[in-house]
Every structure is written in C-alpha cells, then in structure tokens.
Amino acid sequence: MKLKTAIDMGMATLSANVMGRARPLNVMLGVTNKCDQRCTYCQIPERQQPEMTTRQVLNLLDEMKAAGTMRLGIWGGEPLVRPDIGEIVARAKELGFWVSMDTNGTLVPKKLEVIRKLDHLVVSIDGPREMNDRNRQRGSFDHAMTAIEVAKGLTSVWTLTVLTRHNLSGIDFLLDNAKRIGGMAAFQLLHHNENMAGDTDDMRPDEASYRKAIAYLLRMKRRGEPVASSFRYLRHLLHWPDYRSPKKRLPRGQMRCWAGRLYCNVDADGTVLPCSLLIGERESLNAVEVGFARAFEFAGKHVDCRSCDAACFTEYNFLYDLDPGVIWDWLDAMRRTEGT
Numbered sequence: 542m543k544l545k546t547a548i549d550m551g552m553a554t555l556s557a558n559v560m561g562r563a564r565p566l567n568v569m570l571g572v573t574n575k576c577d578q579r580c581t582y583c584q585i586p587e588r589q590q591p592e593m594t595t596r597q598v599l600n601l602l603d604e605m606k607a608a609g610t611m612r613l614g615i616w617g618g619e620p621l622v623r624p625d626i627g628e629i630v631a632r633a634k635e636l637g638f639w640v641s642m643d644t645n646g647t648l649v650p651k652k653l654e655v656i657r658k659l660d661h662l663v664v665s666i667d668g669p670r671e672m673n674d675r676n677r678q679r680g681s682f683d684h685a686m687t688a689i690e691v692a693k694g695l696t697s698v699w700t701l702t703v704l705t706r707h708n709l710s711g712i713d714f715l716l717d718n719a720k721r722i723g724g725m726a727a728f729q730l731l732h733h734n735e736n737m738a739g740d741t742d743d744m745r746p747d748e749a750s751y752r753k754a755i756a757y758l759l760r761m762k763r764r765g766e767p768v769a770s771s772f773r774y775l776r777h778l779l780h781w782p783d784y785r786s787p788k789k790r791l792p793r794g795q796m797r798c799w800a801g802r803l804y805c806n807v808d809a810d811g812t813v814l815p816c817s818l819l820i821g822e823r824e825s826l827n828a829v830e831v832g833f834a835r836a837f838e839f840a841g842k843h844v845d846c847r848s849c850d851a852a853c854f855t856e857y858n859f860l861y862d863l864d865p866g867v868i869w870d871w872l873d874a875m876r877r878t879e880g881t
Contacts, residue, residue: 656692676705
C-alpha cells in the first residue's frame with residue numbers, strides 16, 4: 542500500500558476512534574458467485590442470486606467513493622469469470638481506490654491486462670499438489686502455481702491458505718513458495734457459515750492439531766519467515782475457545798468489532814452486510830435499491846457478535862483499534878512485497 546493511502550486511512554481511523562464517526566474505508570465486494578472450480582469447503586457457486594449488472598457495479602463504486610472508501614477488496618466466487626471485470630477494476634483505479642483481488646488463478650494467464658491494474662493479488666493455494674487438490678479440486682494446484690508465476694512481475698502477489706485436516710503439514714512448502722516469489726503467505730481457519738460453506742466438520746482438524754499448527758506459524762514468523770498473519774492474530778487463534786464456532790460474544794474489552802463502521806461486505810446482488818460471516822443471518826439493505834450510504838448505515842446497526850476467528854476481519858479489527866504491533870506487522874509485510 543502506498544504511503545499516502547496508509548496515512549489517509551490511518552487519519553480516518555483515528556477520527557473514528559476519537560469522534561466515533563462511521564465510514565466505509567474498506568469494502569469487500571463480491572462481484573459474482575460463479576466459479577470455475579468447486580472447492581470442498583465452499584458452497585458459494587451454489588448460491589442462487591441475481592448479480593449486479595456492469596452499470597450497477599460502476600454506480601456502486603462511485604457511491605463508495607463519495608462515502609469515503611479507500612480500499613476495495615474484490616472477491617467471489619471467482620472474480621475473473623465476469624466478462625466486465627476489467628472495466629470494474631479500471632473504474633476502481635480511476636476513483637483512486639487501492640485494489641486487491643482474491644482468485645483461484647485459473648483465468649489469470651488470460652486476464653493479464655486486469656492483473657496489471659491491481660495493487661495486490663491473492664492466489665488461493667492450500668499446499669503441495671496432493672494436499673491442495675484434496676481441499677480444492679484436481680488440477681487446481683497447477684492453475685494456482687501458473688497464476689503465481691505469470692503475475693509475480695505484474696503486481697504484488699501473496700498466497701492464502703485455508704488450514705484443514707488435510708494440509709497442516711504443508712506449511713513449510715507454502716512459506717518456501719512465498720520466499721521464492723518475493724511474497725507473503727496468509728493463513729486462515731475454516732470459518733464461513735453454512736450459507737457459504739456447507740457442512741465442513743469432516744475437514745476440521747481436532748483442537749490439538751489446529752493449535753499445534755498455529756503455534757508453528759508463530760515460531761516461523763518469529764524466525765522471519767514470510768507469514769503475513771500478524772503476531773496478535775495468531776495468538777488470538779491460538780487461544781480461540783472453540784474452532785467449531787467462528788463467532789463469539791466475548792466480554793466487552795477483549796475486542797472491538799469495526800464491521801459495519803469502518804468496513805463492510807457487499808454481496809453479488811448489492812446487499813450490504815457488516816461482514817461475510819453474517820450472510821444469510823441478519824436483515825440487510827441492498828445498495829442498488831436504497832443507495833450505498835443508506836445500506837452501509839443500516840449494516841452498522843445491531844452487530845451482536847464481538848469477535849471471530851476469520852483472518853481478514855480480525856486483522857481489520859486490530860488495525861482499526863490502532864494496535865501498534867499489528868500496524869507494524871502489516872506495514873512491514875507490505876514493505877517487503879511492494880517496496881514501499
């Protein structure tokens with residue numbers, strides 16, 4: 542992230558902490574539910590939703606800019622299956638957003654003109670070939686590795702791994718791969734609700750195995766290995782009370798959730814929610830119908846879960862709480878991979 546963007550987001554975050562002002566600094570935009578892969582822990586492609594048209598997405602981006610958005614994370618489904626994804630990314634960059642995208646990598650070689658416009662690309666990979674393909678689908682490892690190779694000179698490339706009982710022994714491979722490409726490796730647990738993931742209990746490691754893997758990531762990060770996850774987030778995971786429950790109403794003071802106040806998720810049909818963990822679980826408004834500003838304001842009301850084990854949201858909460866250690870971890874990670 543460029544220094545000016547980081548400073549601007551920092552000042553807006555400080556204002557939120559001091560004045561209590563809500564502002565959608567960071568928006569995760571699910572542009573489609575469609576996907577050209579079928580991962581065993583993801584049911585997003587099975588969702589039946591109307592999806593926003595090109596014009597609706599572009600208008601939404603304009604409204605986000607007016608509301609104060611600075612960072613846009615594009616996800617799906619697989620974002621690159623949208624024929625208009627280049628137009629969407631181009632408009633986001635014209636508006637001055639810092640733009641990242643999550644992808645399975647299959648279409649990256651065919652969409653290099655889109656990849657060049659991104660500030661950051663996150664490629665999903667779950668370990669060496671056998672482990673990855675067991676979690677995701679046969680052949681997905683080769684697609685991900687090809688995507689990494691062709692994209693690494695065009696933008697900042699990180700990898701994202703979902704830890705399951707099938708791939709806990711693949712961490713070293715992922716860290717070695719991150720070093721090889723000059724990127725970072727991020728890790729997360731199984732955390733999506735049944736609306737997004739279905740039943741994943743048979744993929745979840747036992748508690749002791751999860752804690753052992755998280756402790757190993759902490760040791761590797763202390764040694765300077767390219768673990769993107771912050772120290773505080775990894776410690777948060779290490780002490781999470783029940784890995785079968787990704788959301789908790791922990792006592793006040795343990796964590797502030799900024800979902801619906803400084804960040805939000807926009808679903809493929811334009812529905813605005815505090816975060817993706819709440820898809821299908823609470824009342825919400827649609828930005829196409831009522832405008833983004835009103836839908837975001839509504840999303841910030843009645844958020845009753847105070848903590849979760851989801852990587853991105855927990856890291857955002859620590860950052861927006863101005864935790865100095867987490868801020869340093871992420872600035873250092875971006876510096877190492879973007880040269881800023």
